[in-house]
Amino acid sequence: MMNHYETVFITTPVLSDIQMKETVEKFKGIMANAGAEIVHEENWGLKKLAYPIQKKSTGFYYLVEFRCNGELITKLETEYRRDERIIRFLTFKLDKFAVEYSEKKRSKKATKTEE
Numbered sequence: 001m002m003n004h005y006e007t008v009f010i011t012t013p014v015l016s017d018i019q020m021k022e023t024v025e026k027f028k029g030i031m032a033n034a035g036a037e038i039v040h041e042e043n044w045g046l047k048k049l050a051y052p053i054q055k056k057s058t059g060f061y062y063l064v065e066f067r068c069n070g071e072l073i074t075k076l077e078t079e080y081r082r083d084e085r086i087i088r089f090l091t092f093k094l095d096k097f098a099v100e101y102s103e104k105k106r107s108k109k110a111t112k113t114e115e
Contacts, residue, residue: 002037002067004099009080009089010059013046020060023085028064030079036068040106053087065094065102 011023024043031038044061053059073091080089094102 001069003070004039004065004067004094005073005091006063006065006094006098006102007076007089007091008061008063010049010053010061010087011085012054012087013056013058013060015060015085019085020062023083024062026083027076027079030076031064031066031068031072034068034072034075036066036072038064038066040065040102056087059087 007027009027011020015023024041028038028041040063042063044063046058047061048058049056077089077091080086
């Protein structure tokens with residue numbers, strides 16, 4: 001059975017645009033190779049951190065919503081820990097209400113951009 005997950009990771013702010021894209025592609029590749037279906041992704045860009053992490057006060061935030069079996073999560077989080085470009089990450093399983101909320105939010109955004 002496929003579960004619905006959302007993962008947000010923060011990369012170090014010293015990355016160039018190309019390095020940031022490479023980092024995103026690496027993790028999307030890990031998901032795809034494990035048979036995950038990427039539902040949605042958002043680049044939140046450079047944001048101020050709530051507190052300094054590794055002496056950095058900002059970081060690039062990226063969100064990926066995906067469906068997969070639970071085995072991928074351990075592998076994905078191990079890869080986050082091994083990658084020095086990642087300064088924080090959070091992955092959580094979405095229940096059906098969170099999935100519905102997420103879909104509603106996306107459809108509202110799509111309607112606004114079409115207007």
